[in-house]
Amino acid sequence: MGRAEERRARQRGGHRAAPKRRRSEPAAAGKPPKSLLRRMFTWKKILGTVFGVCLLAILGFVGLYLYVDIPEGNAAARQQSNVYKFSDGTLLARSGKVNREIVDLSKVPRKVQLTFVAAENKSFYSDSGVDFKGTARGLLNTLRGRGKQGGSTITQQYVKNYYLNQDQTVTRKLKELVISLKVDREKSKDDILAGYINTSYYGRNAYGIQAAAQAYFGIDAEDLSVEQGAYLAALLQAPSQYDWAVATDTGKRLVTERWNYVLDNMVEEGWLTKAQRTAMHFPEIKEPKRAPGLDGQKGYLVELANQQLEQQLMAQEGLTQSQAENAVEGKGWTITLNIDRKKQAALEKAVRSELTSKLDKTKRKVDGDIQPGAVSVDPETGKIVALYGGQNYYEHWTSNATRRDYQPASTFKPVILAAALEREATTQAGKPITANTVYDGDNRRPVLDHGRPVGFAPPNEDEQDYGKITVQEAMNKSVNSVFAQMGVDVGMDDVMSTASSLGMDTKGMPAVPAQTLGSMGASPLEMAGIYATFANHGHKVTPTIIKSAENQGRTVDMPDPVGGTVLSRTAADTVTSVLTGVVDDGTAKVSVADNPLRDGQQVAGKTGTSDENRSAWFTGYTPDLVTSVGLFGEDPKTHGHVSMEGATGLLPGRGRINGGGYPAQIWAAYTFGVTDRSAFELDTTQGAAVAPPPPPSSSAPPTPSTTPSQTPSQTPSETPSHTPSQTPSETPSRTPSHTPSQTPSQTPTTGLPTEPTTEEPPDPDDDGHFGHLGQ
Structure with a gap:
């Protein structure tokens, strides 16, 4: 049926439907069928899809925003x-x-x-x-x-x-x-x-x-x-x-x-x-440099700075050791040290010129065992101004400036005297212990406690007898028997208590007479602090290397290195006065007193050489600078303690490294180049630094140098032969303090101590070896 017929049928009200077109019939001319693609992608569908995608994207982003938190920094x-x-x-x-x-x-x-x-x-x-x-x-x-x-x-x-x-x-x-x-x-x-x-x-x-x-x-x-x-x-x-x-x-x-x-x-x-x-110009760019590492002395300085900062964080914030280390290492601290560049360079130069340049381990195996360490402190402020930890941090990780495994030897003797003076101790006979008190200085004299032997009879260097000798002379000559008896007179508990108050770590150390020989462990850092307390008239000095420590705007307050009084001024100044005699008339005379660089500078100090020559020390000071120098014998493979005898080519039999030798030479080369010329201001009437009273008319006029034997506190029978410090140009061995028959034994000898328990080669021998040092 055509379209005209269909129209007419509708007009007649007919209900006959138009026949359906078969699928095989071709479409009407001029109207091609829609493709599958066009039917799928209509503009409505595209808009809907875009909208859906955008909605999903927004929802996804919202979800992502809610889900993702700001993380910890990587x-x-x-x-x-x-x-x-x-x-x-x-x-x-x-x-x-x-x-x-x-x-x-x-x-x-x-x-x-x-x-x-x-x-x-x-x-x-x-x-x-x-x-x-x-x-x-x-x-x-x-x-x-x-x-x-x-x-x-x-x-x-x-x-x-x-x-x-x-x-x-x-x-x-x-x-x-x-x-x-x-x-x-x-x-x-x-x-x-x-x-x-x-x-x-x-x-x-x-x-x-x-x-x-x-x-x-x-x-x-x-x-x-x-x-x-x-x-x-x-x-x-x-x-x-x-x-x-x-x-x-x-x-x-x-x-x-x-x-x-x-x-x-x-x-x-x-x-x-x-x-x-x-007006601006392209800036000048510096050539690249290797980042300053920890070679040389730097690592030792950094290590001590980190340790002291960690200790402060533990004390201030209650951190554990592990927590403190984690809070310091690699956490962006800016730490300014008290180290003075010029003094640091001078100390390094002194060690090099006086010791390490003379070591040659290819010629002498023992030369490879020598480990020097030193700490220099301003006693008025407690600042560590220079430090020597070893020849190179990358080659020897242990800092010789802070290690505590070697004996301080006779550098401990001033602590015994300080304890006696502070506590106004008396001898067994009830006499006050002063610089002028006379003791029996004979070799292996049994130490007595109110008449009872305590089972300790220390040998003197080279088994030498000194007879009646003053405390001043005993300090000059480092007489073991005198200070062993003095320690018992004072009371070893009091001696060790004084050592602790001065800054020595005495935890776990028994208070026995053998400690009078300096047989405990101590570091140059500790000894510098103790002697700085003497120099600072008894005010406790705890040497610190840190000037300031900052971290991202936060500053850690470091404790004041100078604390309260732990020793009366009179006691501290008397120790200083006595120690000037060690330099002027004792074991440090040749290296320090007679050093051409001294130029009249007043110096106090003490030498020390430990048992079997495993360590040698000189700790000395001027009014403005305290420096402790130690040499330690260490096997580079086992790290065990070994003798330093023969190092630098010293002759067999005279090869001990003594405190009056290299340590004192290093001290002098460094100190006399950086110290300010000044004199001690001492509040004492005792010791070698104090001018003696006018002698009796029958006596010969005294020389400018002072001596304990010139004080009125000695009995006439004790004084006639006590004249060592009246001849400052001579060594102690040339001025015997006892009978003429004992004189030969006082000349310096070169043998090692005959007993393995001998604490040090007391230092008359130091001077005797000086002529061969460096050969």
């Missing part, structure tokens, strides 16, 4: 180097796996801050922390395998550096987007900028702006100029390529263009005037 981004400085602020060393020192933004000049904004993200202060267009471009390029393309904000770069990593994945980029939005909402722009400039890599192994300022300009971040800041900001685009010292001509051209771009942007933003910009 471990690498938190790692920092500790920076150590000399007392004058110059760089000493930097330690840590990462060369980074985080600085507060307030320490970076404002216009230097703006150079980074101008270089990377001019809209930083007004944007939401995200560049959606740049991020979308980066996502698309990542999906297409084109690597890193597309810009990002400072916030996004900070998030990537600090919270994430440098991986180029869709997941990481999505996380970066979400975390950046959250960080921008939760942190201030200053915090974000500070994080960015402190975590970015600038080349030359420098992470963060402080390390970069040091690496490229040799200055701190707070001293950067705008031109220098613009260079560092330009570097971030290609640190290695833009490093002026190694850049190609192309690299130099590109970094110059980038530098100009940064400054021009600052003018455009109103952060610089055109006149200021015109």
